[in-house]
Amino acid sequence: MKYLDEYRDGDVAKKIVGEMRRVQTRPWVLMEVCGGQTHSIVKHGIDHLLPEGVELVHGPGCPVCVTPLEMIDKAHAIARQPNVIFCSFGDMLRVPGSDGDLFTIKSLGGDVRVVYSPLDCLKIARTNPGKQVVFFAIGFETTAPANAMLAWRAREEQVNNVSLLVSHVLVPPALEAILQSPDNRVQGFLGPGHVCAVMGYREYDPISARYHVPIVVTGFEPIDILHGTLMTVQQLEQGRAVVENQYSRILGRDGNLPAQKLVHRVFEVGDRKWRGIGNIPMSGYHLRDEFAQQDAEKLFDVAEIATLEPEICISGEILRGIKKPHDCPAFGTLCTPQRPLGATMVSAEGACAAYYAYGRHLKPEPLHQIVAQTAPLAANGVTT
Amino acid sequence: MCLAIPGKVVETFDQRGMRMAKVQFGGIVREACLEYVPETQVGEYVLVHVGFAISRIDEAEAERTYQALRELDQLTELESPVVEEVEPGGYRQ
Numbered sequence: 001m002k003y004l005d006e007y008r009d010g011d012v013a014k015k016i017v018g019e020m021r022r023v024q025t026r027p028w029v030l031m032e033v034c035g036g037q038t039h040s041i042v043k044h045g046i047d048h049l050l051p052e053g054v055e056l057v058h059g060p061g062c063p064v065c066v067t068p069l070e071m072i073d074k075a076h077a078i079a080r081q082p083n084v085i086f087c088s089f090g091d092m093l094r095v096p097g098s099d100g101d102l103f104t105i106k107s108l109g110g111d112v113r114v115v116y117s118p119l120d121c122l123k124i125a126r127t128n129p130g131k132q133v134v135f136f137a138i139g140f141e142t143t144a145p146a147n148a149m150l151a152w153r154a155r156e157e158q159v160n161n162v163s164l165l166v167s168h169v170l171v172p173p174a175l176e177a178i179l180q181s182p183d184n185r186v187q188g189f190l191g192p193g194h195v196c197a198v199m200g201y202r203e204y205d206p207i208s209a210r211y212h213v214p215i216v217v218t219g220f221e222p223i224d225i226l227h228g229t230l231m232t233v234q235q236l237e238q239g240r241a242v243v244e245n246q247y248s249r250i251l252g253r254d255g256n257l258p259a260q261k262l263v264h265r266v267f268e269v270g271d272r273k274w275r276g277i278g279n280i281p282m283s284g285y286h287l288r289d290e291f292a293q294q295d296a297e298k299l300f301d302v303a304e305i306a307t308l309e310p311e312i313c314i315s316g317e318i319l320r321g322i323k324k325p326h327d328c329p330a331f332g333t334l335c336t337p338q339r340p341l342g343a344t345m346v347s348a349e350g351a352c353a354a355y356y357a358y359g360r361h362l363k364p365e366p367l368h369q370i371v372a373q374t375a376p377l378a379a380n381g382v383t384t
Numbered sequence: 385m386c387l388a389i390p391g392k393v394v395e396t397f398d399q400r401g402m403r404m405a406k407v408q409f410g411g412i413v414r415e416a417c418l419e420y421v422p423e424t425q426v427g428e429y430v431l432v433h434v435g436f437a438i439s440r441i442d443e444a445e446a447e448r449t450y451q452a453l454r455e456l457d458q459l460t461e462l463e464s465p466v467v468e469e470v471e472p473g474g475y476r477q
Contacts, residue, residue, distance in 0.1 A: 001410045003390040003429060003441055006450050015456040036386050063385045089434065091385060117435020119417060142386040145420055146436045157400065194386040197431060197439045220387075227453060249446035250431055250439050259420040259438060349385055 003249070007221030016226040017049055020233055027053035028236050029185045030229060031178070031321045033171060034192040035062030035349025036220050042354040044222045054233060057185065057321035058354075060174045061192055063139045063167075064091050064347035066274040066319070069307040071167045072097040075136050077302045078165065079105045079112055085128060087121050088136040090114045095346045096339075098307055118150035125154070125162040134296045137164040142194040144168055144285060145259035148266035151287060151294045163296040168285035169272050171195050172203050177280050178320050179211045186321050188232040190225065191217035193247040198263075200255030204243045212241040219247040266291060276309075276316040276343035313342030318351050325355040332361025388433035390441055391416075393426050407432055 032038055038058045041047050047056045060066055076097045079086035086102070093102040093114065106112040111131075115121060118135055125133040137147040147164060154162040171192050178186060191204060196217045208215045214235035218228025228246040235241065245251065263285070272284025287295045312330045317323040325331045325344070335341040337353050344350035348357065355361065391407035396418065398404070403418040407430060416432045418424050421440050430437035 001390075002392070003446060006446075012450075012453050012456075016453060019456050034386055061386070089385070116414070117417070119435060138385075140386055142388065142433055142438070145438065146417075146434045149417065149419065149436070153402075192386065194388045194431075194433060194438070197388070223453065227449075246449075249442050249449060256420050256438055258422065262420075347385070 004221065007219070007223040009223060012223050013049065013226055016223070016230050017051070020054065020226075020230045021051045023230075023237050024051050024054060024233055025237060027055070028187050028233060029055045029057060029321070030188045030190060030232050031057045031059045031186040032190040032218070032225065033059040033061045033175065034190075034195070034220070035059075035065065035347065036194070037190060037192075037218065037225060038062070038351050039349050039354050040220050040222065041225060042351075042358050042360070045358075046222055046225050049226070050229065054229065056190075056229070057324065058318065058344075058351035059189075059321060060178070060274065060277065060319040061140065061171065061195075062344075062347050062349040063143070063169060064095060065315070065343040065350040066169055066276065067092075067095070067138050067167050068273045068275045069097065069309065070273070070305050071165075073099075073305045073307060074297070074302045075165055076100070076102065076105060077305075078134050078296060078300050079110050081300070083131055085111045085113060085124055085131050085133045086136070087113050087115045087124065087133060089138070091347055091349075092136055092138065098305070118146045119153070121150055121162055122153055122157070122159055125159050129161060131161060132299075133162045134300075135162070135164050137166045137168065140169055140171055140192070140195050141199045141263075142192075142197070144263045144267065145198055145256070148263045151266045151291050152262060154294050155291065160293065163294050163299050164287065165296040166267075166285065166287055167272075168267065169274060170269070170283050170285070172207060173280050173283035174274070174277070175204075175207055175215075176211075177277065177283075179207070179213065181320055181322075183322050184320070186213070188214040188236055189216070190228045190232065191215045191243070193217055193219045193224070193250060196245075196247070196255060197251040198256050198259050200251065200253050200260075201243050201245065202253060208241050208243050214241050215243045217243070217245045217247050217251070219250065274319075276313075276319045278316075310341045315342035315344040315350075315352070318344045325352040325360070328352070332356055386433065388431045388438060390429050390431050393418075393424055393428050393430055393437075396424070396426060405430075405437065407437070 216231045267285035340346045344352040391409040395406040429441040431439040
């Protein structure tokens with residue numbers, strides 16, 4: 001497919017890795033910000049292609065992962081109500097709350113529907129005028145224009161039975177939280193390509209300058225990630241720390257201005273709690289007061305539910321790049337995608353779930369054992 | 385979640401005052417909202433996320449980046465130090 005196949009070319013990948021080996025003189029720790037990048041890295045084994053000493057740690061950019069358990073419980077409380085059609089992107093359905101997931105609610109008779117686009121909720125609402133249609137509006141800046149359009153069109157078209165349960169988070173405050181952490185290891189970032197397709201990358205300049213870290217806005221295909229890694233390593237080796245754009249076929253410095261305009265008309269910035277990390281000031285979007293009629297948190301009387309995460313879970317440290325899935329004693333044993341204990345296992349884009357999906361929880365048999373087993377066969381002449 | 389896929393705009397149409405498109409991704413055609421990339425024309429490539437085109441793909445830029453990467457090893461060769469011929473018994477400074 002055009003604009004995909006070219007960016008999966010093995011020969012080009014080898015050239016980039018060769019160039020990285022040429023320029024790299026010392027170890028570096030880089031973080032890919034986006035969960036989509038993490039998934040691509042683990043799926044294609046990109047981290048295993050890199051020269052020794054260039055380490056990728058996995059960032060907080062998986063919105064399903066960082067949606068707090070309290071918000072998931074709120075969603076479930078609304079979805080259980082009669083007369084509600086609860087709509088969500090597919091990846092939220094399996095995320096367990098304190099008591100089951102959206103699939104469980106559906107199996108018990110709740111009207112839970114997966115939508116492809118937030119605009120589908122308008123169609124569902126028009127078709128079901130006697131029902132309240134609630135959309136679970138989660139995501140980073142990439143998804144904000146789509147969710148903003150739902151609130152905007154619902155108000156403009158006076159489709160009065162649509163509302164949004166908003167749990168939107170923003171990337172730049174999360175990067176600052178990572179960099180301010182006393183145990184931070186991250187020396188450079190592969191920036192979130194699709195977030196920047198919407199927002200541009202001007203807002204990353206002050207972060208790069210203040211903390212002296214290179215930030216290279218990077219795409220999602222294997223070649224994009226290798227290229228973004230090379231560009232970051234080049235900056236580190238040269239002692240530079242600026243924002244650069246690897247994903248120039250998709251975005252420019254300003255991003256998508258019409259999208260930003262509507263996002264800012266519908267949402268305002270406020271504090272958000274991140275699962276595994278905690279509260280980060282001014283790190284998310286909330287609906288403006290003028291959209292109170294579209295705000296499910298105001299329309300439904302859902303009490304604050306305090307929830308506790310399992311103590312064994314280290315997803316907070318994984319999301320900040322301090323630890324990796326293998327550092328967790330529960331990884332792949334007590335904690336699996338079927339029974340996730342925490343943020344990074346609940347979505348396919350979480351680091352733990354990606355490691356699990358591609359078999360990294362399995363310990364390969366040590367080579368000397370394999371040799372020991374096969375040696376007698378060879379001695380008996382049973383070789384082919 | 386931030387997954388976005390490049391596709392080719394094969395048709396544009398109006399839906400309740402919104403500019404929409406049919407976008408082809410390999411063998412699949414899906415609708416996408418063009419409100420955020422209103423200048424898009426049929427035949428162009430857009431990046432689609434949850435039913436919204438969020439960016440038009442810059443074909444010239446895509447070509448430029450790809451070619452630059454394909455030529456990486458040639459650049460490396462150009463940058464590598466020039467080996468000069470020296471007289472037997474001589475040395476290079």
